[in-house]
Amino acid sequence: MxxxxxxxxxxxxxxxxxxxxxxxxxxxxxxxxxxxxxxxxxEPSAIYSVQTEKKVIALTFDISWGDTRAEPILKILKDNDVKDATFFLSSPWSKSHPDIVSHIKSYGFEIGSHGNKFDNYSDLSDEEIRNEISTAHGILTELIGKEPNLIRLPNGDFDKRVLRIADDLGYSVIQWDTDSQDWLNKGVDTLVNRVVSKAHPGDIVLLHASDSSQQTHEALPDIIQQLRAKGYQFVSVSELIKQTQVETTPVEDQAMKQIH
Structure with missing residues (x-):
């Protein structure tokens, strides 16, 4: 027992x-x-690309200064029957170039904000960040007749505070997965090869239509043709986001910076 x-x-x-x-x-x-x-x-996050097997890609163009590069790029997009692209415009540049802004709008291209002053927003106070985004919002809304809801921060710089404030103001922060580095002006072939070799389904490509990028308009026709030959379709950032689940990158407290 x-x-x-x-x-x-x-x-x-x-x-x-x-x-x-x-x-x-x-x-x-x-x-x-x-x-x-x-x-x-x-926690709001910046959008770098979307996860999809579809061969869709978003060409994006930042403009902060100059008046000689935007029109040739618009003409190339039109001549090559690219109906969807996204332009991120700084508000001071937009205010001084309303005719070019009007052309971008008339072609049907998507317009997002590139902020107001070209500062690193992670260095600003909360109030200053809110003021910079809101100031740009008011100017762009008046010029394009609708409220933008996408923003690419100057220098691609942000931290968690910037993301939260942008989100509070109704904005999605848009980064990129393929950086063309066109502002370095390393040569047309180098630029074409860099974009085409790095491109992938759901990609957001960073290009510039500011005067500092002197070879973008020369490289763009080949970029378009070679990507099309690979089966890619060009869409706006908003259309890219709608199609599938967004792939984001976690943000630490330090700023995420890209000089261009």
Whole structure:
């Protein structure tokens, strides 16, 4: 009889240990899932590309200064039957070049904000960040007749504060996955090869229509033709986002910077 109770006591301890281990593991899994869910749902993120198997790609053009590069680029897009592209315009440039802004709009291209002053927003106070985005918003809304909801920060610079404030103001922060580096003016062939070799489905390509980028308009026809030969279709950033799940990159407290 005593032997029977010893065996059952041992089994009871084993079962109790297993049960406690299962409960503990389940608690850890639940906690981790909760933490992931909270992080993903509460923290705005910048959009670099979208995850898709479709051969869709967004050509984007930043403009902050100059008046000689935008019109040739618009003509090339039109001549090559590219109906969708996205232009990120700084508000001071837009205010001084309303005719070019009108041309971009008349061609049906998407227009997003490139901010107001060309500063690193991560260096600004919350109030200054809000003021810069809001000032640009007012100017662009008046010029294009609708409220923009996409923004690419000057220098591609932001931190978590900038993302939260932009989100509060109704903006999605748009970055890029393929940087053409056209502002370095390394040569037309180099520019074409860099874009075409790095392009992938769901990609957002960074280009410029500012005067500092002297070879973009020369490289653009080949970029368009070679990407089309690979089966790519050109879409706006908004259309790209609509098609599939957005692929984002977590942001640390330090600024994410790209000089151009």
């Amino acid at each position: 005593n032997y029977f109770f010893v065996i059952n006591a041992r089994k009871f301890k084993q079962y109790l240990f297993i049960a406690l281990a299962i409960i503990f593991s389940a608690a850890i899994v639940y906690s981790e899932q909760s933490n992931v869910s909270v992080f993903m749902n509460s």
